[in-house]
Amino acid sequence: MGNQLPRNIAGMVQDVSAQIERICFDEGDWHTAAEIIGAAFPETFVAIINANLKKGEMQYSATYNIEEEFYNSYKDYYAGCNPWNETWMSIRGNILITEDISPASTFKNSEFYNDWMGPQKVFDAGAGMQIHSRPDELIYVSIHYNPAVHASYGPALESLYTHLSGNFHRTLRLAQMRSKVAEQSAAKGALVDHFDEAALVVSSELQVRDANELAVDEFKAGIFFSNVGGRFTMRDPSHQRRMSDAVRNLLGGNPDAHSTLYFRTDRTAWIAHLAIVRPIIDNALLRLCPPAPQVLLVLRDIHKVVEVPQEFATLYGLTPSEQRLCGYLASGKSLAEAAHLLSVTENTARERVKRVFSKTATNRQAELVRLILMFV
Numbered sequence: 001m002g003n004q005l006p007r008n009i010a011g012m013v014q015d016v017s018a019q020i021e022r023i024c025f026d027e028g029d030w031h032t033a034a035e036i037i038g039a040a041f042p043e044t045f046v047a048i049i050n051a052n053l054k055k056g057e058m059q060y061s062a063t064y065n066i067e068e069e070f071y072n073s074y075k076d077y078y079a080g081c082n083p084w085n086e087t088w089m090s091i092r093g094n095i096l097i098t099e100d101i102s103p104a105s106t107f108k109n110s111e112f113y114n115d116w117m118g119p120q121k122v123f124d125a126g127a128g129m130q131i132h133s134r135p136d137e138l139i140y141v142s143i144h145y146n147p148a149v150h151a152s153y154g155p156a157l158e159s160l161y162t163h164l165s166g167n168f169h170r171t172l173r174l175a176q177m178r179s180k181v182a183e184q185s186a187a188k189g190a191l192v193d194h195f196d197e198a199a200l201v202v203s204s205e206l207q208v209r210d211a212n213e214l215a216v217d218e219f220k221a222g223i224f225f226s227n228v229g230g231r232f233t234m235r236d237p238s239h240q241r242r243m244s245d246a247v248r249n250l251l252g253g254n255p256d257a258h259s260t261l262y263f264r265t266d267r268t269a270w271i272a273h274l275a276i277v278r279p280i281i282d283n284a285l286l287r288l289c290p291p292a293p294q295v296l297l298v299l300r301d302i303h304k305v306v307e308v309p310q311e312f313a314t315l316y317g318l319t320p321s322e323q324r325l326c327g328y329l330a331s332g333k334s335l336a337e338a339a340h341l342l343s344v345t346e347n348t349a350r351e352r353v354k355r356v357f358s359k360t361a362t363n364r365q366a367e368l369v370r371l372i373l374m375f376v
Contacts, residue, residue, distance in 0.1 A: 009156060012040050013163040020167050024174055026283045030062035037143065037160070038064035041153060044145040045123060050288055053089075054136035056080025060287050070120060078116045083107045084126070088138055094130040095161050099150045122146040127157035131168045132289075139172065139288065175289035182291040183209065186279035190296045196369045197332045198299045201277055204251050206232040206244060209294055218299070224263075224270055225299070232297070239263050243272070247295045250274055273298040306330040312375040316359045325352050329365060330372040 015036050022028030030048045038046040045066040050059040058079050063071055087102045098104065104124040107113050117124065123144035132139040141161070145153050187201035187210035198218045200211035208227055211219070219227040225234045234240040242261060249257035261272045275298075279291040306327050313323040321342070328338035339349035353365070362368040 009159050009163065012037070012160055016160075016164055017167050020164075020171050023284045024171055026285070029284045030288060031064070034062050034064040034141075037141075041143060041145065041157070043122065044143050044153075047142045048288070049138075049140055049142065050290070051079055051085070051138045051140075052136065053085055053138055059137075059290055062288075067120075070116065073116060078112055081110075081112050083110060083112055084128075085138065088128070088130055088140065089133060089135075091130075094165060095158055096126075096128045096130070097154050097158055098126040098128075099147060099154060103147075120144075125150050125154070127154060127161070129161040129165060129168065131172050141168070171285070172289065175285040178283075178285050179289045179291040182279040182281070182286060183294065186277050186291070187294060190275075190277045190294075193366070194296075194298055196330055196366075196373060199296065200232065201294050201296050202232050202247065203292065203294055204248060206247060208232050215299070224265060224301070234263075236263075236265070243297075246274055250276060250295060251293055268304065269302045271300050271302055300332045304331060306372070306376055308372060309375050312372065316356075318356065318359060322352055322356050322359075325349060326356060326368070326372055329353070330369050330376070335365070 016033055019028050019033045019036060023030065023033070034046040034048050038044055046064040047066065048062045050061070051057070052059050056079060058075050061071075061075065083106075084096070084098065084102060088096060091101060096102070104113060104117060104126075108118075123146070125147040126142060126144045128140050128142040130138070130140045143157055190201050191199050191210060191212050194212055196214075198212070198215040200215040201209040203209060207230055211227075218225060222235070225232060227233070232243075234243060242263075246258050246261055250259065259274050261274070263270045263272070273296075275296045277294040277296050279286075279293070281287055281290055308318075308323050308327045308330065312318070312326075313320075318326065324342060325338055328341055329335070333341070335349050335353065336346050339346045342349065344352075353368075356368060357363060360368060360371055362371060
């Protein structure tokens with residue numbers, strides 16, 4: 001490799017900046033940005049990474065010139081035991097030149113070095129730029145190279161990072177804003193079809209992201225659950241613990257996570273259905289700074305029955321039995337549940353609902369319920 005110098009820093013800054021601008025307009029990608037940098041520094045590997053330090057895994061990565069075997073092993077395991085993670089969280093500033101601050105020789109007896117870094121032979125030296133950090137997340141650009149060329153590569157990379165720092169940080173702020181918008185849009189979309197039951201979307205810590213009108217009404221009543229300082233809070237602490245555990249297990253991918261919970265109170269019983277809400281990630285900004293998955297909670301008082309106004313029954317010519325059936329359907333009960341509560345067969349209930357469809361000019365149960373709730 002010798003002492004080959006990288007090409008003009010100003011030209012590199014211009015090329016990478018242009019690619020970052022393309023990313024901001026949803027036209028570029030981070031892999032191309034990594035390739036532009038790597039091509040200017042021969043015999044290096046480049047990575048742009050979002051690491052979840054709490055889970056010890058990568059949330060996103062764009063790489064250049066790293067062998068697939070080493071990349072996969074890092075992604076699957078070594079990302080969680082990288083000694084430089086701690087260095088990143090403790091350094092002043094946002095640029096890390098490992099040979100100057102934390103050389104690989106200081107952890108040559110570690111599993112990370114012996115099983116991952118060492119076998120790659122010529123990439124012991126590194127230069128990185130921290131784009132974002134907090135206790136559970138680190139976003140950075142990293143370039144690894146042979147220590148033999150550190151005298152030329154180290155200063156050149158430090159200069160490159162210094163000139164690109166503003167571009168990366170502005171892009172990250174845009175990515176974070178887009179990520180929040182994606183989370184909000186996903187939450188609103190998850191509530192669209194839930195107009196007949198209390199429904200809300202929460203974060204992993206039960207922070208309320210959005211809620212429909214029925215959930216807001218339940219918040220105000222505070223009988224079973226409420227919104228305390230923006231957090232979904234159940235009146236019974238034991239219920240709160242069960243819900244909190246269920247949400248975390250569901251988002252954590254626990255195969256034993258419950259998607260349906262049942263709760264009893266002094267006066268009634270509630271059923272809660274949980275489902276993950278995953279925002280759409282369709283551009284490079286959101287890949288680097290992915291919106292967090294959320295959980296949709298749909299809660300129903302099992303014994304509560306919507307009272308269908310007489311005005312509705314009169315307007316559409318419903319019989320008393322059809323009116324009662326509508327009440328159960330508007331309460332979120334299935335046709336089979338309504339039939340059981342009315343002490344009729346499911347076929348009888350199905351015939352009745354067909355007559356109701358005809359009288360109300362509706363075609364689906366959801367459409368009928370939406371119409372009923374306009375009168376309630």
